[in-house]
Amino acid sequence: MEGNFNQISLKSLINFIFLSLLLISAISPSKTSKTPSNIITRFQQYLQINTAHPNPNYTQSSNFILSQAKSLNLESQTLEFVKGKPVIILKWSGKNQNLPSIMLNSHTDVVPAEFHKWVHSPFDAHIDGGGDIYARGSQDMKCVGLQYLEAIRRLKSDGFEPVRTVYVSFVPDEEIGGHDGAEKLAESEAFKKMNVGIVLDEGLASPNENYRIFYAERCPWWLVIKATGAPGHGSKLYDNSAMENLLRSIESVRRFRASQFDVVKAGLKAEGEVISVNMVFLKAGTPSPTGFVMNMQPSEAEAGFDIRIPPNADQKSLEERIAQEWAPSSRNMTFELGQFKQKGSVHDKFGNPAITAADNSNPWWSLLVGAIKKANGKVGKPEIFPASTDARYFRELGLPAIGFSPMANTPILLHDHNEFLNQAEYLRGIEIYESIIAEYASYVEPSPTRDEASRAEL
CATH class of the missing domain: 3.40.630.10 (Zn peptidases)
Structure with missing residues (x-):
């Protein structure tokens, strides 16, 4: 004191x-x-x-x-x-x-x-x-x-x-x-x-x-990834549920984020020189009057990400990563980038x-x-x-x-x-x-x- x-x-x-x-x-x-x-x-x-x-x-x-x-x-x-x-x-x-x-x-x-x-x-x-x-x-x-x-x-x-x-x-x-x-x-x-x-x-x-x-400056891309799947009982284990697919995408995004952040932490690049990705919302679950239905796996789930891209980044490569790795259609996933979401130009x-x-x-x-x-x-x-x-x-x-x-x-x-x-x-x-x-x-x-x-x- x-x-x-x-x-x-x-x-x-x-x-x-x-x-x-x-x-x-x-x-x-x-x-x-x-x-x-x-x-x-x-x-x-x-x-x-x-x-x-x-x-x-x-x-x-x-x-x-x-x-x-x-x-x-x-x-x-x-x-x-x-x-x-x-x-x-x-x-x-x-x-x-x-x-x-x-x-x-x-x-x-x-x-x-x-x-x-x-x-x-x-x-x-x-x-x-x-x-x-x-x-x-x-x-x-x-x-x-x-x-x-x-x-x-x-x-x-x-x-x-x-x-x-x-x-x-x-x-x-x-x-x-x-x-x-x-x-x-x-x-x-x-x-x-x-x-x-x-x-x-x-x-x-x-x-x-x-x-x-x-x-x-880094330009903003505001990305929304949406996963769909058949609903199921909360106790059932099965592949390609909406939540499971979205979680796989989130983990993939997290690994990419960590790789970029490690470069900053090591002092190799400044924050503005790497691509940043941060999840800003997560929307899932079947609503009920008291919260959410706990014994039901939802048929839809989505997450939003704020991405910032430096002017020297490979924009095309990132778009391919989103389409092929973060939100592949083979896993019943879609994404929105641009139009009503923000997508700036570098x-x-x-x-x-x-x-x-x-x-x-x-x-x-x-x-x-x-x-x-x-x-x-x-x-x-x-x-x-x-x-x-x-x-x-x-x-x-x-x-x-x-x-x-x-x-x-x-x-x-x-x-x-x-x-x-x-x-x-x-x-x-x-x-x-x-x-x-x-x-x-x-x-x-x-x-x-x-x-x-x-x-x-x-």
């Missing part, structure tokens, strides 16, 4: 000193909106809007975002590709409208929370004694959306004028696939007119001091792996890394995002898209109970984005040399 008390006290002292220094440096009659207390209050206000599925309050979140845009003198546009699901686009016009623009994307929706399993209510945005802000969306990803705007607020206050146009997009429904949000935006004429050259989207928290940057529209170059060949990557370091941040090695984000819809167009959420020294709590982000880390992230946006918005491609131009002609 004493050790915990000392640890919490030290953490509180460090955060107090950090916030005090920020307050001293920022407070002035002309910069009151930039003081840490106001910045944190705005973050809390956004977090307190309940945009959890299945009934996200998009109206309230949209009104909040538009009010922030007005305070920043940013142009705004509301698009509704699907009624009741607004896409908010904010625009900071650049001096050179001919240059490709920058798009800073975030989603407004969050996953549900089990209120009784949180130490603080998930939509109160409570700040504890150590400066941790508890709220659903504090990491995923309302923090990033507001950090974009706070960074722009600072840049505008300092008189910065962008060369390139900067768009800030707030989209719905990412947590349920993004089909009525980012996917429709990427397919729209409005997006084509934006002339986007680079997209920034969400990343993950880092438990250590290095910020994590993602150049690709390739862009040109047939190439949906990967953004993570080296000096991509100026946007180099600029991002340089901007983070310029703001005294540290960077880990490039990664494949282990789950899926809206960035995939822009990579599928052939655009570079980078996943990044500036959260260092922070446990990964997206979709978890007691999700939180420390206020000092949130404020630090604004500084990081200020540096990134300034670098991106100022970037002009160097003119080709005479030799490069001659080679291009040849």
Whole structure:
């Protein structure tokens, strides 16, 4: 108990000193909106809007975002590709409208929370004694959306004028696939007119001091396997019952999962570089008013699996494994993949792996890394995002898209109970984005040399 008390006290002292220094440096009659207390209050206000599925309050979140845009003198546009699901686009016009623009994307929706399993209510945005802000969306990803705007607020206050146009997009429904949000935006004429050259989207928290940057992501396949067979007495042993066939499939999937996980455990590959398979539901049994019929073997059984595939995986080989090993018709089994279930593509529209170059060949990557370091941040090695984000819809167009959420020294709590982000880390992230946006918005491609131009002609 004493050790915990000392640890919490030290953490509180460090955060107090950090916030005090920020307050001293920022407070002035002309910069009151930039003081840490106001910045944190705005973050809390956004977090307190309940945009959890299945009934996200998009109206309230949209009104909040538009009010922030007005305070920043940013142009705004509301698009509704699907009624009741607004896409908010904010625009900071650049001096050179001919240059490709920058798009800073975030989603407004969050996953549900089990209120009784949180130490603080998930939509109160409570700040504890150590400066941790508890709220659903504090990491995923309302923090990033507001950090974009706070960074722009600072840049505008300092008189910065962008060369390139900067768009800030707030989209719905990412947590349920993004089909009525980012996917429709990427397919729209409005997006084509934006002339986007680079997209920034969400990343993950880092438990250590290095910020994590993602150049690709695994695409989701949501698979349902169904087994059928003749019903039988609960005491009878016979081959090819629905439950027996499904259990054989589950065991086969489990062995594959273990083989992939062993590679990660051995340190040979990162989590985002292997195929993950997790069973998410199991439905079987003959219902009765008091539960299930215990002396009857059911004629149907099914299981659902969340599969995530990296862009360099052999997609065809996995499809064959599903059809031949996991759900063979010879065992009275069928499966659903795609259509009403999720089945993403690991390739862009040109047939190439949906990967953004993570080296000096991509100026946007180099600029991002340089901007983070310029703001005294540290960077880990490039990664494949282990789950899926809206960035995939822009990579599928052939655009570079980078996943990044500036959260260092922070446990990964997206979709978890007691999700939180420390206020000092949130404020630090604004500084990081200020540096990134300034670098991106100022970037002009160097003119080709005479030799490069001659080679291009040849």
